[in-house]
Structures are given as structure tokens and as C-alpha cells.
Amino acid sequence: MxxxxxxxxxxxxxxxxxxxxxxxxxxxxxxxxxxxxxxxxxxxxxxxxxxxxxxxxxxxxxxxxxxxxxxxxxxxxxxxxxxxxxxxxxxxxxxxxxxxxxxxxxxxxxxxxxxxxxxxxxxxxxxxxxxxxxxxxxxxxxxxxxxxxxxxxxxxxxxxxxxxxxxxxxxxxxxxxxxxxxxxxxxxxxxxxxxxSLNDWYWFLGIVVCAVVWALLVRMRRVPWIAVGCVGILAWVMMFEAGVxxxxxxxxxxxxxxxxxxxxxxxxxxxxxxxxxxxxxxxxxxxxxxxxxxxxxxxxxxxxxxxxxxxxxxxxxxxxxxxxxxxxxxxxxxxxxxxxxxxxxxxxxxxxxxxxxxxxxxxxxxxxxxxxxxxxxxxxxxxxxxxxxxxxxxxxxxxxxxxxxxxxAEQASETEGKRSLEAMSEQVTTLSDGTQSVTIEAFTQEQLAQIKARKLREKIRQRRHDDRT
Missing domain, CATH: 1.20.1530.10 (Na+/H+ antiporter like domain)
Incomplete structure (x- = not known):
């Protein structure tokens, strides 16, 4: 619970x-x-x-x-x-x-x-x-x-x-x-x-004493929590009486x-x-x-x-x-x-x-x-x-x-562009005379436009960042 x-x-x-x-x-x-x-x-x-x-x-x-x-x-x-x-x-x-x-x-x-x-x-x-x-x-x-x-x-x-x-x-x-x-x-x-609205000076002296005692207690290997709680309450009372x-x-x-x-x-x-x-x-x-x-x-x-x-x-x-x-x-x-x-x-x-x-x-x-x-x-x-x-x-x-x-939307566009790049594959075929032919799938016009737009955005961001620095 x-x-x-x-x-x-x-x-x-x-x-x-x-x-x-x-x-x-x-x-x-x-x-x-x-x-x-x-x-x-x-x-x-x-x-x-x-x-x-x-x-x-x-x-x-x-x-x-x-x-x-x-x-x-x-x-x-x-x-x-x-x-x-x-x-x-x-x-x-x-x-x-x-x-x-x-x-x-x-x-x-x-x-x-x-x-x-x-x-x-x-x-x-x-x-x-x-x-x-x-x-x-x-x-x-x-x-x-x-x-x-x-x-x-x-x-x-x-x-x-x-x-x-x-x-x-x-x-x-x-x-x-x-x-x-x-x-x-x-x-x-x-x-x-x-x-x-500040009051008598001795209340501020009490605040300082509480602060010092707190700092010492919370740095001990085994923190005495009852004493720490009492010091915290005393610090609150001193603040109240001091006008803070x-x-x-x-x-x-x-x-x-x-x-x-x-x-x-x-x-x-x-x-x-x-x-x-x-x-x-x-x-x-x-x-x-x-x-x-x-x-x-x-x-x-x-x-x-x-x-x-x-x-x-x-x-x-x-x-x-x-x-x-x-x-x-x-x-x-x-x-x-x-x-x-x-x-x-x-x-x-x-x-x-x-x-x-x-x-x-x-x-x-x-x-x-x-x-x-x-x-x-x-x-x-x-x-x-x-x-x-x-x-x-x-x-x-x-x-x-x-x-x-x-x-x-930008992340989806970038992910789609990466997938398009990953989907690109090479097809290897062997001709009758033994020559090997390698065919690479071409990008569609839409994919090329997306890649160009993404690269342009990256260049603009980099240029702005360089200008600022």
C-alpha cells in the first residue's frame, strides 16, 4: 500500500x-x-x-x-x-x-x-x-x-x-x-x-544554533531521527518568533x-x-x-x-x-x-x-x-x-x-525515411554468360522529396546552432 x-x-x-x-x-x-x-x-x-x-x-x-x-x-x-x-x-x-x-x-x-x-x-x-x-x-x-x-x-x-x-x-x-x-x-x-517583520536578535541566534545542530546530526553515520525532528521543530519556532x-x-x-x-x-x-x-x-x-x-x-x-x-x-x-x-x-x-x-x-x-x-x-x-x-x-x-x-x-x-x-509528426516522418532506406535492397542475378548483375531498388519521387526535405531541415538547424555558438 x-x-x-x-x-x-x-x-x-x-x-x-x-x-x-x-x-x-x-x-x-x-x-x-x-x-x-x-x-x-x-x-x-x-x-x-x-x-x-x-x-x-x-x-x-x-x-x-x-x-x-x-x-x-x-x-x-x-x-x-x-x-x-x-x-x-x-x-x-x-x-x-x-x-x-x-x-x-x-x-x-x-x-x-x-x-x-x-x-x-x-x-x-x-x-x-x-x-x-x-x-x-x-x-x-x-x-x-x-x-x-x-x-x-x-x-x-x-x-x-x-x-x-x-x-x-x-x-x-x-x-x-x-x-x-x-x-x-x-x-x-x-x-x-x-x-x-524582524523581532529580537536572540531569536536569530537560536536559528543559527538549530541550523548548526541540524547540519551535524544529518551528517552522522546513524542519524538520530528523534533529535533531528526536535531540532527541526525548534528551528520552525525560532523562525516564527523572529518574525521570519x-x-x-x-x-x-x-x-x-x-x-x-x-x-x-x-x-x-x-x-x-x-x-x-x-x-x-x-x-x-x-x-x-x-x-x-x-x-x-x-x-x-x-x-x-x-x-x-x-x-x-x-x-x-x-x-x-x-x-x-x-x-x-x-x-x-x-x-x-x-x-x-x-x-x-x-x-x-x-x-x-x-x-x-x-x-x-x-x-x-x-x-x-x-x-x-x-x-x-x-x-x-x-x-x-x-x-x-x-x-x-x-x-x-x-x-x-x-x-x-x-x-x-516529425518523428514519424524521420522514422518513415529511415525505413525507406532500410527497405532498399540489392538483387543479384547471374546472366547466361556467367556475368553477375546487381539491381538496386530506386526511390520513388515522394521518398526522394522526403529525404531532401529532412536533410534541408537538419542543415538549417545546424546552421542556426552554429550561428548562436
Whole structure:
């Protein structure tokens, strides 16, 4: 049974659909008349840790507590990628790394531009903006959500890739994984810098002590798991008390875990721990977080919600801004910056995958709850993230499917050409005078045209690649 659970958790497609199902369930349960009150009661039930100042409702425990497992996975994955993975070779990973930066810079610009247009031209008047429930806020209040559309959800984007792009080359998947990994790192830095309110210095001293003890314990030949668990919980408490978002404790201890083989082990500890934690993250932490993150009650789910400045700004930023930033950066770095993509991959081939990067979801939900102190603004921001993610998933799904079909057609054409070459046979006959005659089957005009077209495509690709390098 445990092996089956691990296989389900390891499937980007299944785990992504489970998380989406929980997100939609949260939105429905929080707004149906006969379930809204019960859902709100459960979400607001307080749970405290004895002898500490930590007293949070269950909804916040899902965000600040359970989500730490996901961030621990991110930390372990980052450490492995930085040591032996795609990020260990900066030259090879330069283009997707820079594309991740471009994909995080353009969405805030578009979000602020859209909301500024609402502030200037839409009612109730200059400098003011009205959201779906009729409440009026200043442009500066709305602009606090600039960071919401910056993050990419790696699990969902890979799930879309797995669903619609089975025939795509591995270089596109590798590009998307590298980009999303760097995107996660940048989102972590953004949360730490812009959404932390620092408290007394001695809490940070406690964080350092926990980090050192963790690093020592996980490097022992026999890891004392009870002690490691206690240190991890203490690091989380220290982060919370220090004013830093506590989920970043998971990233910190993940980055301190060994990512190379030790004591004759068959695989690195960071990789093994990542695999063991995956079922808890994919099937427990993320679905429950998505349930409470989207479980926000609206006064009325009306069409006015879809034209709210916050919702429209986030949709435009994620659906348009993400792929726009990635594609512009990819073109500039390859055509002007002198960098190159993997052989056979062109900038235009990245468009479907870059559209998948508009799926914000997990980290965007978290930033939405941190960016806005007003509950209604936070609710609209999370609704905007959900709508933008669904739209981006639909667009990227269609584009990836078409791209996958094109690659399948090209592969079929090449396979047919090879078969034609293999089918060519020599027929040897002996004449009456003893002379041997060799007859070779000729190509048809259609076969010759296919071979010439294939060779021409290969020459063009090689020439483009040589020009770039």
C-alpha cells in the first residue's frame, strides 16, 4: 500500500489534479450556504503550542505549519540541483536561470499597470479602486499585491506537461524544471525580504544554533531521527518568533542536508529524504493548504468578481506577464547575450512551456495571504491566482498538445525515411554468360522529396546552432 501511495505522489499528473480538486473544493465549501458556516468554524478553530506565544487558527496552521513540509522539499531539491543537478553547471543553466528572473520581473509591472489604469479611469474616481463587494481602496493599498503573480508552481506546471506533452523532447522539460527551481529560490528570497517583520536578535541566534545542530546530526553515520525532528521543530519556532515566515525553516534545513553520497551509501541523503517526504507533501500538506487557501467566503460570487482590479491584474500578470518575461529574456540572452539553448531547441519552442509558468498556485496563494492585511483583498487575490492558474493551464495545455503533435509528426516522418532506406535492397542475378548483375531498388519521387526535405531541415538547424555558438 505504501509503495502505491509513493507512486501516486511521484506522479506530477495525479498529485497536481488532487491539489486542484482540493482547491476547488475549498472555494465551493466556503461559499455554499449549508457548508460555509461549518467550514469557517473549522478554519478559525484556534490551536496553540504550550509555553509559547504561538496560537493560530487551523487555516493558518495549514499555511504556516503543513506548508513547511513543502518548503523542506524545495530546500532538499535546491541543494541537490545546486550540487549535482541542472544548477551545478551555471553555463548550461544560464538561459533558464535568467528566464526565471525575467519571468518574475514582468508580472509585477503588468499588475501595477493594470491596477493603475483602474485607478485612473474606472469609478469611483482618480486614485481609488472599487473591488467586487463594493469596498473602495486606494491605489497604494491595491499595489501591495505586486508580488502575488511572481511565482510558478512547479508541481502544476509539470503536471500540465505530463498531461499534454508526452512527445516533447527532454530538453523542454529540463528547461522548465530548471526555470521553476530557480523561480522557487527567488520566491523564497522575496518572502524573506519583503514579508518578514524582524523581532529580537536572540531569536536569530537560536536559528543559527538549530541550523548548526541540524547540519551535524544529518551528517552522522546513524542519524538520530528523534533529535533531528526536535531540532527541526525548534528551528520552525525560532523562525516564527523572529518574525521570519516559519515555512522558510524548511528551506534552511533542507539546504543544510548532505547532497553527496556518504559512508558508502548508494544515493545522496537529500535525494532519499526528498523521496520519503514526497507523499506527505503531495498528498497531505499541499492539498490541505490548497483547501484552506481557496476556502475564502465572498459576499457574492458574481461576474463583478471577474472584473475586479485585483483579479484582472493578477490574471493579466500571470497569464501574459510570465510567458512574456520568459520569452523576451530567452530571445535577448540567445540573440544578443551570446548564450545558447540545447541543440535543436529554438526560442519559439519555449512558448508553450513558458505559458505553463503562469500557473502560480501554491507560493502565489501564500504571498497573497501575506501581501494584503485586508481579508477581502486577500480573498480576491487568491481567487485571481486560482482563475489565472486555470487559464494558464488551459492555454499551455492546448499549445503543448499541438507542439507535441508536431514533434510526433516529425518523428514519424524521420522514422518513415529511415525505413525507406532500410527497405532498399540489392538483387543479384547471374546472366547466361556467367556475368553477375546487381539491381538496386530506386526511390520513388515522394521518398526522394522526403529525404531532401529532412536533410534541408537538419542543415538549417545546424546552421542556426552554429550561428548562436
Amino acid at each position: 505504501w509503495e502505491r501511495i509513493r507512486r501516486v505522489a511521484a506522479s506530477d499528473r495525479i498529485s497536481g489534479l488532487i491539489m486542484l480538486g482540493f482547491a476547488l473544493a475549498g472555494l465551493v465549501l466556503a461559499n455554499l450556504p449549508w457548508t460555509a458556516h461549518l467550514f469557517e468554524t473549522i478554519s478559525e478553530t484556534q490551536l496553540a503550542i504550550p509555553y509559547t506565544n504561538i496560537d493560530l487558527p487551523l487555516g493558518h496552521w495549514a499555511q504556516d505549519g503543513l506548508l513547511t513540509i513543502f518548503f523542506l522539499m524545495v530546500g532538499l531539491d535546491l541543494k541537490q540541483e545546486l550540487t549535482t543537478g541542472s544548477l551545478s553547471n551555471p553555463k548550461a543553466a544560464a538561459v533558464p536561470m535568467l528566464c526565471a528572473v525575467g519571468g518574475m520581473l514582468v508580472p509585477p509591472i503588468l499588475f501595477l499597470s493594470v491596477t493603475a489604469l483602474y485607478s485612473r479611469f474606472a469609478p469611483p474616481g482618480p486614485g481609488l479602486e472599487q473591488i467586487a463587494n463594493g469596498s473602495v481602496f486606494s491605489f497604494s493599498d491595491i499595489a501591495q499585491g505586486w508580488a502575488v503573480p511572481t511565482a510558478t508552481d512547479i508541481a502544476f506546471s509539470l503536471a500540465v506537461l505530463a498531461l499534454f506533452a508526452k512527445a516533447l523532447p527532454g530538453s523542454i522539460r529540463a528547461f522548465l524544471m530548471t526555470l521553476a527551481t530557480v523561480d522557487d529560490l527567488l520566491a523564497i528570497i522575496l518572502i524573506a525580504v519583503f514579508f518578514s 515566515h516559519p515555512t522558510l525553516a524548511g528551506v534552511l534545513v533542507g539546504l543544510l542536508t548532505p547532497s553527496r553520497e556518504m559512508y558508502g551509501e548508494a544515493s545522496p541523503r537529500a535525494e532519499r529524504y526528498h523521496d520519503k517526504l514526497q507523499p506527505f507533501s503531495s498528498l497531505l500538506a499541499l492539498p490541505i493548504f490548497a483547501l484552506f487557501a481557496t476556502g475564502v467566503h465572498f459576499d457574492a460570487l458574481t461576474p463583478a468578481l471577474m472584473v475586479s482590479p485585483v483579479v484582472v491584474g493578477i490574471i493579466v500578470a500571470l497569464v501574459v506577464g510570465k510567458p512574456l518575461g520568459i520569452m523576451i529574456t530567452a530571445w535577448v540572452t540567445t540573440h544578443i547575450g551570446g548564450l545558447s539553448l540545447p541543440r535543436g531547441l529554438r526560442v519559439r519552442d519555449l512558448l508553450p512551456a513558458s505559458c505553463a509558468c503562469g500557473i502560480g498556485f501554491t507560493v502565489s496563494f501564500l504571498i497573497a495571504s501575506l501581501a494584503y492585511t485586508d481579508a477581502e483583498l486577500s480573498a480576491e487575490a487568491r481567487f485571481g491566482v486560482l482563475m489565472a492558474s486555470l487559464i494558464a493551464a488551459a492555454i499551455s495545455g492546448v499549445l503543448l498538445h499541438r507542439q507535441s503533435q508536431r514533434y510526433e
